[in-house]
Amino acid sequence: MTGRVIVITSGKGGVGKTTTSANIGTALAKAGYKVVLIDTDLGLRNLDLLLGLENRIVYTIVDVIEERCKLKQALVKDKKNPNLSLLAAAQTRDKTAVNAEQLKEICNTLKEKNDFVLVDCPAGIEQGFQNAVAGASEAIVVTTPEMSAIRDADRIIGLLATKEEITSTKLLLNRVRPNLIKSNEMMSVDDVVGILEIPLVGIIPEDTGIITSTNKGEPIVNDEDALAGKAYRNVAQRILGEEVPFLDLDEPKGIVAKIKNAFAKLKAKV
Amino acid sequence: MIMEKGFVENGFIIDLSTAQNTTQLVFELSSIMEHPDVKGKQICLKLGNLDLKQSQLLSIKALIESMNASIAFIDTESEQTEASAVSLGIIVSKVSENENAQIIQPQKFSDADEEKVIVKEEETKTVEVSADMDMPSGPVETAEGVEDIYDEMSTEELSEVIPSESFDRTDFGAFAANEGLLPNEETSKYILLDTGNVLPEGIEENSDSTGSMPTLYLNQTLRSGQTVSYEGNVLIVGDAHPGSEIVAGGDITVWGILGGIAHAGSNGNVSAKVRALKLNAIQLRIAGLYARRNDTLNVPYVQKSNEFTPEEALIENGKIVIYKKLRRD
Ligand SMILES: Nc1ncnc2c1ncn2[C@@H]1O[C@H](COP(=O)(O)OP(=O)(O)O)[C@@H](O)[C@H]1O
Ligand SMILES: [Mg+2]
Numbered sequence: 050m051t052g053r054v055i056v057i058t059s060g061k062g063g064v065g066k067t068t069t070s071a072n073i074g075t076a077l078a079k080a081g082y083k084v085v086l087i088d089t090d091l092g093l094r095n096l097d098l099l100l101g102l103e104n105r106i107v108y109t110i111v112d113v114i115e116e117r118c119k120l121k122q123a124l125v126k127d128k129k130n131p132n133l134s135l136l137a138a139a140q141t142r143d144k145t146a147v148n149a150e151q152l153k154e155i156c157n158t159l160k161e162k163n164d165f166v167l168v169d170c171p172a173g174i175e176q177g178f179q180n181a182v183a184g185a186s187e188a189i190v191v192t193t194p195e196m197s198a199i200r201d202a203d204r205i206i207g208l209l210a211t212k213e214e215i216t217s218t219k220l221l222l223n224r225v226r227p228n229l230i231k232s233n234e235m236m237s238v239d240d241v242v243g244i245l246e247i248p249l250v251g252i253i254p255e256d257t258g259i260i261t262s263t264n265k266g267e268p269i270v271n272d273e274d275a276l277a278g279k280a281y282r283n284v285a286q287r288i289l290g291e292e293v294p295f296l297d298l299d300e301p302k303g304i305v306a307k308i309k310n311a312f313a314k315l316k317a318k319v
Numbered sequence: 320m321i322m323e324k325g326f327v328e329n330g331f332i333i334d335l336s337t338a339q340n341t342t343q344l345v346f347e348l349s350s351i352m353e354h355p356d357v358k359g360k361q362i363c364l365k366l367g368n369l370d371l372k373q374s375q376l377l378s379i380k381a382l383i384e385s386m387n388a389s390i391a392f393i394d395t396e397s398e399q400t401e402a403s404a405v406s407l408g409i410i411v412s413k414v415s416e417n418e419n420a421q422i423i424q425p426q427k428f429s430d431a432d433e434e435k436v437i438v439k440e441e442e443t444k445t446v447e448v449s450a451d452m453d454m455p456s457g458p459v460e461t462a463e464g465v466e467d468i469y470d471e472m473s474t475e476e477l478s479e480v481i482p483s484e485s486f487d488r489t490d491f492g493a494f495a496a497n498e499g500l501l502p503n504e505e506t507s508k509y510i511l512l513d514t515g516n517v518l519p520e521g522i523e524e525n526s527d528s529t530g531s532m533p534t535l536y537l538n539q540t541l542r543s544g545q546t547v548s549y550e551g552n553v554l555i556v557g558d559a560h561p562g563s564e565i566v567a568g569g570d571i572t573v574w575g576i577l578g579g580i581a582h583a584g585s586n587g588n589v590s591a592k593v594r595a596l597k598l599n600a601i602q603l604r605i606a607g608l609y610a611r612r613n614d615t616l617n618v619p620y621v622q623k624s625n626e627f628t629p630e631e632a633l634i635e636n637g638k639i640v641i642y643k644k645l646r647r648d
Contacts, residue, residue: 092544093544101614103561103601104601104602104611104612104614105512105611106602107512107514107517107602107609122514128614140543140544140562140564141544141545141546141564266614
């Protein structure tokens with residue numbers, strides 16, 4: 050088996066990379082695929098919290114690299130879904146404890162036994178980013194509809210384009226608030242896609258449920274009713290190659306929105 | 320402890336009117352409160368003519384509430400205590416003559432006379448160790464509220480009043496069985512990880528006395544990502560936040576909230592202990608045994624609180640068990 054290694058990155062911090070990693074990973078695992086999530090944010094790890102797995106971590110990626118344990122020992126199985134496991138970052142070390150070559154080797158080993166390896170990337174464009182990207186062949190760039198986040202995403206997309214191994218780069222637009230878009234206070238999906246010019250893999254609404262789900266250590270995809278959960282499930286399906294229409298975030302919609310929606314879909318297929 | 324059978328709707332009268340001072344009172348109350356029957360109950364406290372300051376009464380209230388019980392009302396002869404109660408919104412009333420509620424009463428304090436000498440010796444020893452460890456005697460900034468219980472206690476007083484029966488091992492054992500590491504996922508505070516014995520190669524299990532090891536004394540908050548690693552005992556006056564890690568060859572004592580990982584006896588010492596004013600460690604490790612906090616208690620954010628229930632974790636029969644308060648061997 051050769052699984053797909055996808056890096057989830059953004060440039061800017063706090064736009065939703067970790068949330069996205071946890072949710073897409075959980076959704077893919079629920080769909081029956083074997084998934085490993087790698088947290089590469091050394092010293093600022095979060096992914097374990099979002100999955101509620103902090104209390105189970107004995108070994109981290111640094112222990113694997115420094116040969117204090119085998120890779121298999123460091124994989125923490127998810128509480129609910131045995132298809133999902135986590136390779137945690139070390140909380141007490143910094144980015145220099147790992148290099149790109151080592152991460153690539155770990156990804157290569159993991160993809161032999163898994164369908165998906167999702168790499169949660171730290172913010173920035175320095176070593177942490179270089180490490181996270183090293184083993185990946187696909188990238189999902191997360192941004193919010195804000196000028197600063199978009200500027201950073203643009204920079205990342207440029208950097209990813211210089212990496213030969215990365216064959217696909219897609220956009221995930223997070224924290225979208227239809228009301229603000231309507232009142233012209235927030236950039237629309239089309240505006241963002243227009244600037245960044247890469248295919249869209251998902252639109253995730255702003256959802257306060259994400260905050261409570263983070264605190265509970267339970268990804269929102271497990272919540273059947275949450276809109277953001279549905280949006281993430283759709284992202285997983287798109288990753289699996291299915292054509293899923295983008296969610297109608299704005300319930301009572303007019304003809305303009307319909308056209309916009311169709312436009313976004315069209316872009317996504319490019 | 321004498322228990323006279325009676326009945327009342329979901330309540331008990333705890334008669335502490337024979338207590339001679341607050342230390343005695345707090346001590347008796349805390350051992351009574353450990354009785355499983357008292358949990359979740361309404362409590363009427365008979366306090367006799369003991370004068371309690373507001374801060375002292377507050378500590379007593381916190382102690383009762385920490386065992387999920389609550390004060391229905393207090394019965395006191397002291398004006399000072401009454402004033403304290405009023406200021407805290409605690410009802411002051413009289414236990415009626417024909418009250419049918421079960422009365423719980425400590426054995427007469429003087430009965431413990433015989434044991435006094437032994438207890439005294441033990442206590443003196445403990446005090447010496449504390450002095451070595453530089454335990455501050457004044458109020459601790461990071462643990463507000465705690466000093467209240469202790470502020471009136473001179474060590475001398477303490478050594479005289481502890482009735483030896485309060486250290487009854489079987490009692491504590493039963494408690495540990497309720498609170499410790501049982502395979503029951505629902506009720507255990509900590510659950511052993513199935514990692515097997517995680518001692519590094521070449522390290523042998525031992526039970527060297529941690530009392531003779533050097534101690535690293537730290538007066539600070541340990542933040543996420545910070546690690547303390549020491550061959551002897553580690554004493555932290557302050558909180559150890561989630562994401563922090565303490566590794567000690569000997570015991571770990573946190574005078575505050577322990578929220579990170581704590582590994583005592585890291586060189587294979589199975590007699591090492593982890594203790595904290597609030598034991599909330601995400602993982603407890605002693606020697607080669609690793610245990611995780613139960614998911615039902617999984618609060619990923621720092622939960623600060625001024626209510627403390629000191630606990631001590633140690634290995635017993637190959638399991639990590641937790642005691643609700645310090646035990647003397
Ligand atoms: N769609 C959303 N709605 C509401 N809050 C969100 C959403 N996505 C992310 N957040 C919040 O934003 C914060 C940063 O998210 P996180 O995934 O940690 O970002 P990153 O990994 O990029 O730094 C978190 O507090 C998270 O709960
Ligand atoms: Mg992150």
